[in-house]
Amino acid sequence: MGTLFSVAISSTRLRSGFHALLVFLPGLGLALAPIERLMGPFEGLAFELLVEHGWTMVLRHAVWTRTFWGITLALLVGGLILLVGYTPVETSMGPAQKIFYLHLPAAFSTFLAGSVVFVASIGFLGSRRRVWDDLAHAGAVVTVLFSSVVLLTGMLWARSAWGTWWTWSPRLTFSLVLWLLYVVYLVLRPSIEPPQRGAVISAVYGIVAFLDVPLVYLTVKLLPDIHPSSMELAPGMRHTLFYWFAPVTMLCVGLIAARFHLARRSAALDPERVPPPNPSAAESHA
Amino acid sequence: MNGIGYTIAAYAISLGLLLAYAARLWWIIRRLGRRDLAPSERDPPP
Numbered sequence: 001m002g003t004l005f006s007v008a009i010s011s012t013r014l015r016s017g018f019h020a021l022l023v024f025l026p027g028l029g030l031a032l033a034p035i036e037r038l039m040g041p042f043e044g045l046a047f048e049l050l051v052e053h054g055w056t057m058v059l060r061h062a063v064w065t066r067t068f069w070g071i072t073l074a075l076l077v078g079g080l081i082l083l084v085g086y087t088p089v090e091t092s093m094g095p096a097q098k099i100f101y102l103h104l105p106a107a108f109s110t111f112l113a114g115s116v117v118f119v120a121s122i123g124f125l126g127s128r129r130r131v132w133d134d135l136a137h138a139g140a141v142v143t144v145l146f147s148s149v150v151l152l153t154g155m156l157w158a159r160s161a162w163g164t165w166w167t168w169s170p171r172l173t174f175s176l177v178l179w180l181l182y183v184v185y186l187v188l189r190p191s192i193e194p195p196q197r198g199a200v201i202s203a204v205y206g207i208v209a210f211l212d213v214p215l216v217y218l219t220v221k222l223l224p225d226i227h228p229s230s231m232e233l234a235p236g237m238r239h240t241l242f243y244w245f246a247p248v249t250m251l252c253v254g255l256i257a258a259r260f261h262l263a264r265r266s267a268a269l270d271p272e273r274v275p276p277p278n279p280s281a282a283e284s285h286a
Numbered sequence: 287m288n289g290i291g292y293t294i295a296a297y298a299i300s301l302g303l304l305l306a307y308a309a310r311l312w313w314i315i316r317r318l319g320r321r322d323l324a325p326s327e328r329d330p331p332p
Contacts, residue, residue, distance in 0.1 A: 069308070076301065083297075096289035099296045106300070145307060149300040160292040251304055258311040265318050 072254060075247035079240075087240040096160035101244045103153040106146050108245065109252035110178070113143040114213050116256055117182075121206035124199060130267060133199040136206050138259035140185045142252060147179040170219040171227040178216055181209040 083098050090097035116139030124132035154172070155165045166172065185205055192198030233241065 069312075080297070094289040096292045098293050102297060102300055145304060149303065153296045153300055156292045156296040160289050251308070255304070255308055255311070258308065258315065262311055262315055262318075265315065 068250070068254060072247055072250040075243075075250065079244050079247055082240050082243060086236060088234055088236045090237070093161055096157055099153050099157040099160075101240050102248065103150060103157065104241065105245045105248035106149040106153065109248055110143055110146040110150055111213050111217070112249065112252055113139045113146055113256060114178075114182070114210055115139075117143060117185075117206045118210035121203035121210075124203040125207075128200075130199070131264070133203065134263035134267065135256075135260050136203060137186075137189060138256050138263060140182050140189075140206065141259050142255045143182045144179065144186060145255065146252060147175065147182065151175060151179060169227055170223045171216060174212060174216045174219050178209075178212045181212055185209060 079101075083101065087098060087101070089095055117136045120132045120136035120139060123129075124136060154175070158167070159165050185202060188205060189198055189202045192201055
């Protein structure tokens with residue numbers, strides 16, 4: 001397994017210092033974005049240099065490649081083989097307990113995608129740049145996808161373990177509310193005219209909607225809930241759980257990157273949505 | 287349906303949903319053109 005991982009890592013372009021830098025720079029830009037307006041004559045530098053160009057290069061050279069998706073698919077297939085051939089069957093819940101290895105990483109990815117919406121919405125309100133809105137929208141789409149997976153896997157497990165598809169416990173209710181909040185985000189965003197106003201309202205909504213994420217996490221700790229808060233796992237189960245975090249998180253990042261990439265391409269192809277700053281440059285680019 | 291059935295349904299529907307969406311995005315981006323791909327991934331010149 002160790003050899004497989006080292007081969008996989010060495011085959012990606014992230015290993016080179018140049019591409020490691022490409023991953024680091026957008027992160028630095030994101031961190032500087034909230035204080036961008038305090039940077040005086042260097043205002044815009046963090047965004048232009050580090051975020052816009054950095055992320056575009058990351059998407060082009062590191063994420064949206066066959067290598068990335070090949071590794072993700074290989075890890076998913078490996079995870080399924082692990083479930084069948086390696087992971088022990090839990091004694092009290094039986095085979096349905098294996099749903100947990102997808103359910104928990106999907107919940108983590110939901111929070112991750114929701115965090116992208118939150119950060120990008122703050123970035124949009126701070127800079128009013130369209131690229132932040134596109135990133136927030138990409139995050140919201142993926143949040144809905146993964147929270148759907150969380151609800152679906154949870155319901156199938158509940159039917160097997162509790163004998164019912166659904167119960168209105170605090171965590172389940174807040175999870176459903178989270179799904180609804182981001183579905184409303186996706187419905188709300190294109191329905192407001194003009195698009196610039198829609199982007200501002202969506203950004204404020206994206207920040208408020210994120211408040212439900214800590215509620216989902218904390219309800220089971222603070223309130224009496226039928227949902228399990230922790231589980232004792234045998235070593236084989238723990239290894240499987242850690243393993244499944246890798247392909248599910250990669251799938252989440254890849255989907256956000258791909259949806260964001262598509263939005264940027266659409267923006268470039270639609271001159272009414274984002275007018276080119278320099279018509280002659282746009283013509284020569286086309 | 288027993289526990290194995292619920293487990294198979296959970297993985298099949300969930301991964302099917304996510305991978306179908308990934309494939310749809312891949313297809314749309316490919317259709318929009320290969321202009322944004324890295325030079326190494328473009329078709330080699332004839």
